[in-house]
Amino acid sequence: MLNVFSPAKINLFLQVLGKRTDGYHELSTLIQTVGFGDNLEIELASRDSLTCSDPLIPVDHSNLILKAAQLFRTKTGIKTGLKVHLHKRIPIQAGLGGGSSNAASTLWAFNQLVGQVATIEELQRWSAEIGSDIPFFFSLGTAHCTGRGEYVSNLTHLPPCPCWIIKPPIGLSTPDVYRAFQLNNSGQPSKRYLEEILIGQYRYFNDLEQPAFMLKPELHDLKQTLMQKGFDTVLMTGSGSAFFCLGKGQTFSDHHVKSYSTCFINRTPYGWYKN
Ligand code: C5P
Numbered sequence: 001m002l003n004v005f006s007p008a009k010i011n012l013f014l015q016v017l018g019k020r021t022d023g024y025h026e027l028s029t030l031i032q033t034v035g036f037g038d039n040l041e042i043e044l045a046s047r048d049s050l051t052c053s054d055p056l057i058p059v060d061h062s063n064l065i066l067k068a069a070q071l072f073r074t075k076t077g078i079k080t081g082l083k084v085h086l087h088k089r090i091p092i093q094a095g096l097g098g099g100s101s102n103a104a105s106t107l108w109a110f111n112q113l114v115g116q117v118a119t120i121e122e123l124q125r126w127s128a129e130i131g132s133d134i135p136f137f138f139s140l141g142t143a144h145c146t147g148r149g150e151y152v153s154n155l156t157h158l159p160p161c162p163c164w165i166i167k168p169p170i171g172l173s174t175p176d177v178y179r180a181f182q183l184n185n186s187g188q189p190s191k192r193y194l195e196e197i198l199i200g201q202y203r204y205f206n207d208l209e210q211p212a213f214m215l216k217p218e219l220h221d222l223k224q225t226l227m228q229k230g231f232d233t234v235l236m237t238g239s240g241s242a243f244f245c246l247g248k249g250q251t252f253s254d255h256h257v258k259s260y261s262t263c264f265i266n267r268t269p270y271g272w273y274k275n
Contacts, residue, residue, distance in 0.1 A: 071126055
């Protein structure tokens with residue numbers, strides 16, 4: 001049995017370059033894994049089964065964990081099933097990549113349990129068939145992603161940085177946020193953003209904030225409140241609704257908004273993420 005950590009991700013910048021004919025959006029995004037995440041207990045079994053600490057999470061075949069198990073069998077020809085227990089902490093509909101991370105962790109663990117029949121590059125390539133955010137998790141934890149998110153380039157690790165994840169009670173559907181997005185930039189990827197960030201001049205932004213704020217104006221209010229708490233950066237992650245706050249600052253908690261203290265993490269080329 002393997003116990004694997006399944007980290008959340010944050011988008012340090014997310015630029016939407018345009019809408020494609022297949023309905024997806026072309027992206028340029030810098031993504032980072034954090035030490036806040038789920039745990040998966042995974043073992044080989046005669047058939048697939050999934051249980052979860054959170055009764056609200058579907059454990060049927062719509063769950064990306066079971067889709068990942070099936071994908072691994074299809075690609076490798078291996079017949080065995082997987083028994084998985086998911087200890088869920090990453091909120092859903094938050095832009096934190098929880099389901100995608102669970103799928104990547106499942107593929108990695110399945111491959112370990114059967115003696116590494118596939119390479120990391122194969123797992124990464126296959127995973128794009130079941131979700132745009134999954135290939136990122138096969139990077140070392142800091143990566144620039146393009147296409148619909150599936151083309152992944154590893155980057156130098158960023159300096160350690162205290163980070164708060166803030167989750168309001170409302171969630172957002174990813175397709176809804178992309179549908180509300182209006183292109184108002186040149187549609188050109190800006191290498192400048194990446195270069196500036198890599199030399200320590202942080203200019204983090206997210207093109208999906210504006211459509212998310214249009215759909216849920218209370219998210220704009222939450223951002224304003226957080227910006228008055230002294231942080232260097234307050235930004236929505238992915239298609240929302242969670243925010244991350246970087247640097248020194250004072251978060252607040254009430255019975256609606258949840259705050260989680262965490263930090264950037266990276267994995268080594270030889271192992272999976274650890275918290
Ligand atoms: O690939 P995934 O299933 O995670 O995407 C979910 C939805 O998010 C897509 O069906 C699409 O509506 C939207 N999306 C998009 N452009 C991307 C990634 C996702 O429009 N680059």
